[in-house]
Amino acid sequence: xxxxxxxxxxxxxxxxxxxxxxxxxxxxxxxxxxxxxxxxxxxxxxxxxxxxxxxxxxxxxxxxxxxxxxxxxxxxxxxxxxxxxxxxxxxxxxxxxxxxxxxxxxxxxxxxxxxxxxxxxxxxxxxxxxxxxxxxxxxxxxxxxxxxxxxxxxxxxxxxxxxxxxxxxxxxxxxxxxxxxxxxxxxxxxxxxxxxxxxxxxxxxxxxxxxxxxxxxxxxxxxxxxxxxxxxxxx
Numbered sequence: 001x002x003x004x005x006x007x008x009x010x011x012x013x014x015x016x017x018x019x020x021x022x023x024x025x026x027x028x029x030x031x032x033x034x035x036x037x038x039x040x041x042x043x044x045x046x047x048x049x050x051x052x053x054x055x056x057x058x059x060x061x062x063x064x065x066x067x068x069x070x071x072x073x074x075x076x077x078x079x080x081x082x083x084x085x086x087x088x089x090x091x092x093x094x095x096x097x098x099x100x101x102x103x104x105x106x107x108x109x110x111x112x113x114x115x116x117x118x119x120x121x122x123x124x125x126x127x128x129x130x131x132x133x134x135x136x137x138x139x140x141x142x143x144x145x146x147x148x149x150x151x152x153x154x155x156x157x158x159x160x161x162x163x164x165x166x167x168x169x170x171x172x173x174x175x176x177x178x179x180x181x182x183x184x185x186x187x188x189x190x191x192x193x194x195x196x197x198x199x200x201x202x203x204x205x206x207x208x209x210x211x212x213x214x215x216x217x218x219x220x221x222x223x224x225x226x227x228x229x230x231x232x233x234x235x
Contacts, residue, residue: 028140028142028143028153028213029142029143029209030142030143031142031143031144034145035143035144035145035205035209036145036205038145038146038147039145039204039205039208041147042145042147042148042150043204045148046190050186050190051190051194051197053187053190054187054190054191054194055191055194057187057188057190057191058191058194061191066188066191066192068112068113069184069188070188070189070192071104071108071111071112071113071114072110072111072112073111073184073185073188073189074111074114074123075100075101075104075105075108075110075111076111076167076168076169077126077167078097078098078100078101078104079101079166079167079168080126080127080128080163080166080167081093081094081097081124081126081127082094082097082098082101083166084127084128084129084131084132084163085097085127087129087132087135088127088131088132088135090127093124093127096121096124097124099116099121100116100117100121100123103115103116103119103121104116125219125222125223126219128156128159128163129158129159129162129163130153130155130156130159130160130216131159131219131220132159133155133156133158133159134155134220135220138155139155140153140154140155140156140216141153141154141155142154143209143212143213144157145209146160151208151209151212152212153213153216156216169181169182169185
């Protein structure tokens with residue numbers, strides 16, 4: 001279940017960057033026939049299970065608590081940011097992310113409150129092992145749609161699992177607590193993205209693929225590519 005929330009990463013991808021033209025990404029999609037089948041499975045799972053449960057979660061949980069839960073799991077991800085920042089020799093960014101984690105874990109009551117941002121330490125775009133591999137010179141490889149995980153590439157696929165070793169949730173002794181935390185994380189993320197469902201238009205598979213690949217290029221290049229997807233800034 002820990003990895004299931006990554007089905008939703010195509011929605012997260014719409015938050016920052018433009019779409020590729022189809023001809024720009026087609027060459028990266030050597031497994032399109034397989035990828036479309038997996039996408040259909042993931043999309044059905046989301047519509048039939050995740051989305052309805054997320055709507056119930058939103059209706060039951062008060063907004064301030066929803067925000068606090070998102071903050072807690074976001075705070076856990078700062079550890080992944082720090083590790084990959086160090087591996088990429090981004091020492092200043094790793095230092096800032098470390099400071100954010102310490103401040104929010106202590107003063108922010110385990111991350112419920114983003115005190116660090118109020119203190120001027122803005123949250124970064126984040127670093128993951130896929131970006132680390134890119135910095136080390138590993139080629140992106142073909143686009144892949146992974147079951148229960150979502151959009152990826154041959155380079156990014158292993159990182160989705162490697163980065164989980166930096167998440168403290170996975171080290172809790174109680175299996176029930178670990179699984180409950182993973183489910184809660186998934187629901188919090190999906191609930192937060194409900195308003196984005198109407199953004200996707202046309203061929204949903206192509207939309208997801210193109211936005212994901214452009215988002216990855218944006219992150220790997222540390223935002224140096226042009227962003228002409230500004231009409232979605234509010235999302």
